[in-house]
Amino acid sequence: MNDPNSKYECQNDTSKESSVKPPLQFFNPHEFMVTNENPILPKENEAKLVINHFPNIYEPRDSLAYATTRIIRIPRIYSTVRDSDFIPQFSTYVPGSEPAAISNEDITVFEAKGRYDDAEFGYTSLTPLVPGLISETEFETIVKTINQHLYDSLNPYNGHLFIENVLEFLTGGVYSKVINKYLFTGYSKRRLQDLEAYIEHLNTEVFKGRDGLKIINPRLSGFLSVC
Amino acid sequence: MEVTSDVQTRKLPFVYRFITNWLVTDPNIIDKYELYDKENQPKKNYQASRHQNVPYIYLLGGRWRTIRRKPINVMSIIILIVPMVLFLVFDAKWTWRHVSPSLVILFVYFWLLSMSFFITAAVADPGIVPRNIHLPSKITHSQIAQAPEEYFYTVTLPYHYGNDGVTVKYCSTCHIWRPPRTSHCSVCNCCIINHDHHCVFLNNCVGWRTYKYFLWFLLTSVTAAGLLIVISFVEVFHYRLVDNSSVHSFHQSIREHPVSLLLAIYGCLSVVYPLLLLVFHLFLTSNNITTREYLNYVHKHPSSDYINVYDSHSVIRNLYINWWGRASSVTLVKQSDTYQPGDIRFERVQPLSSFNA
Numbered sequence: 001m002n003d004p005n006s007k008y009e010c011q012n013d014t015s016k017e018s019s020v021k022p023p024l025q026f027f028n029p030h031e032f033m034v035t036n037e038n039p040i041l042p043k044e045n046e047a048k049l050v051i052n053h054f055p056n057i058y059e060p061r062d063s064l065a066y067a068t069t070r071i072i073r074i075p076r077i078y079s080t081v082r083d084s085d086f087i088p089q090f091s092t093y094v095p096g097s098e099p100a101a102i103s104n105e106d107i108t109v110f111e112a113k114g115r116y117d118d119a120e121f122g123y124t125s126l127t128p129l130v131p132g133l134i135s136e137t138e139f140e141t142i143v144k145t146i147n148q149h150l151y152d153s154l155n156p157y158n159g160h161l162f163i164e165n166v167l168e169f170l171t172g173g174v175y176s177k178v179i180n181k182y183l184f185t186g187y188s189k190r191r192l193q194d195l196e197a198y199i200e201h202l203n204t205e206v207f208k209g210r211d212g213l214k215i216i217n218p219r220l221s222g223f224l225s226v227c
Numbered sequence: 228m229e230v231t232s233d234v235q236t237r238k239l240p241f242v243y244r245f246i247t248n249w250l251v252t253d254p255n256i257i258d259k260y261e262l263y264d265k266e267n268q269p270k271k272n273y274q275a276s277r278h279q280n281v282p283y284i285y286l287l288g289g290r291w292r293t294i295r296r297k298p299i300n301v302m303s304i305i306i307l308i309v310p311m312v313l314f315l316v317f318d319a320k321w322t323w324r325h326v327s328p329s330l331v332i333l334f335v336y337f338w339l340l341s342m343s344f345f346i347t348a349a350v351a352d353p354g355i356v357p358r359n360i361h362l363p364s365k366i367t368h369s370q371i372a373q374a375p376e377e378y379f380y381t382v383t384l385p386y387h388y389g390n391d392g393v394t395v396k397y398c399s400t401c402h403i404w405r406p407p408r409t410s411h412c413s414v415c416n417c418c419i420i421n422h423d424h425h426c427v428f429l430n431n432c433v434g435w436r437t438y439k440y441f442l443w444f445l446l447t448s449v450t451a452a453g454l455l456i457v458i459s460f461v462e463v464f465h466y467r468l469v470d471n472s473s474v475h476s477f478h479q480s481i482r483e484h485p486v487s488l489l490l491a492i493y494g495c496l497s498v499v500y501p502l503l504l505l506v507f508h509l510f511l512t513s514n515n516i517t518t519r520e521y522l523n524y525v526h527k528h529p530s531s532d533y534i535n536v537y538d539s540h541s542v543i544r545n546l547y548i549n550w551w552g553r554a555s556s557v558t559l560v561k562q563s564d565t566y567q568p569g570d571i572r573f574e575r576v577q578p579l580s581s582f583n584a
Contacts, residue, residue: 026385083537156548172340
């Protein structure tokens with residue numbers, strides 16, 4: 001983005017679309033790299049480890065679940081719908097296959113190369129999640145459904161939302177406080193409840209056989225990332 | 228160490244508990260006096276917030292909140308209530324009979340609307356993001372031992388149109404990767420989605436969930452003030468508008484309706500600030516830019532080419548999104564929910580620092 005050639009191009013060109021910036025590429029900002037201080041095989045400590053899974057913060061720190069499970073964060077993506085600053089959408093890229101992810105042509109699945117913070121990591125952005133625990137298509141379906149629910153709930157051009165907002169203005173906010181709470185649920189909240197029901201369905205039925213696999217409700221994580 | 232045993236062994240009287248644990252709760256005071264021991268764990272989320280320097284006070288069992296600063300919002304409410312009371316006591320009946328009942332009804336209606344929107348904007352959750360969600364590694368002694376360097380960079384990710392992206396930054400205090408337009412308010416010490424500004428008169432931040440109430444408040448209060456001005460001036464100059472009035476001069480009119488003149492002047496004075504704000508926010512919303520972005524980027528550096536990626540390049544669309552299109556959605560951190568012990572969102576973790584010992 002700070003390419004000196006493009007800066008000078010700006011000055012000479014008179015047209016508005018003059019700055020030739022290289023197109024931005026998406027990647028998962030939650031990842032970071034550390035030196036491999038505890039390699040699994042003794043001689044393998046040249047490359048840096050990519051940290052892409054994290055301690056399970058949704059369990060109390062003294063529980064067994066905290067010690068044995070990890071969280072993979074699916075980041076938010078901003079290039080798929082308009083108004084993505086307030087409609088959270090999550091990236092459907094398989095973790096590790098984003099356009100600007102750290103990758104290596106020889107490595108196609110997660111391979112543990114070193115230990116850090118009581119867990120094992122590899123040299124690329126690939127995670128043990130796909131295709132280890134879920135298949136690629138399943139992953140995409142899940143994230144796409146979550147995205148669709150969120151879009152339905154918060155899309156400002158939705159007729160339901162407009163009518164509810166007008167009603168709320170005319171009643172001075174009483175509509176959402178009294179009627180919505182005690183008589184029927186507002187449209188936006190209903191869609192979010194659908195989302196929670198879907199996640200519940202996934203965790204209890206679809207992931208039944210697969211030990212330890214669980215999707216955390218995005219609302220708990222503030223719609224910041226799907227875990 | 229027998230310092231707090233007095234407080235713990237004595238059972239606090241119900242009225243005291245009702246007032247300090249439900250009616251008005253300041254979690255910082257609870258923390259200071261260690262009012263909770265092992266048996267008496269905090270039952271609700273708002274009682275458990277342990278963060279440093281978060282000056283929130285919770286009212287009515289965590290449903291309302293305000294900031295522990297000078298109570299300017301109380302002064303604002305008094306400024307709102309005074310003309311209404313004066314009007315109802317002195318002028319309402321006269322205006323109803325001699326001018327038109329519809330004016331009275333309209334004024335009362337808009338006043339009620341503006342009062343309701345003011346209270347909603349002042350006590351609602353503005354869109355606070357839960358903390359400690361994106362911790363990079365395990366916590367040791369309430370802090371992260373080694374902060375990754377990457378978490379201090381500003382990341383630019385592609386946006387829906389154009390080549391200019393959105394900037395995403397990690398908040399070291401809240402330990403989250405902030406979505407674009409989410410900012411950390413220095414007064415509230417929290418990250419708030421779509422943060423617009425911290426309003427001193429509301430004693431609350433204006434953000435994702437409170438922006439539309441703020442805008443509606445401005446609109447209805449300007450309308451109500453306008454109606455008040457019209458009603459009051461009509462009352463004062465009524466003798467000129469009708470033929471068979473018993474009043475024949477301005478001085479006599481003022482003696483008959485003293486409060487109307489007072490209300491007219493009050494209306495003229497009090498409409499100025501909300502009107503200015505309303506015009507300013509109409510300008511901002513027609514460009515879909517927040518106050519914070521405007522003041523930081525456009526106003527400070529007028530020559531720089533700041534590109535507002537959120538502008539949909541259509542004034543109608545921008546106005547629609549901000550005034551009529553926003554869903555209030557849900558609170559992300561529901562303070563009135565039952566507290567789960569070990570919930571990391573309420574634990575104190577030191578801010579991420581780049582100086583590692």
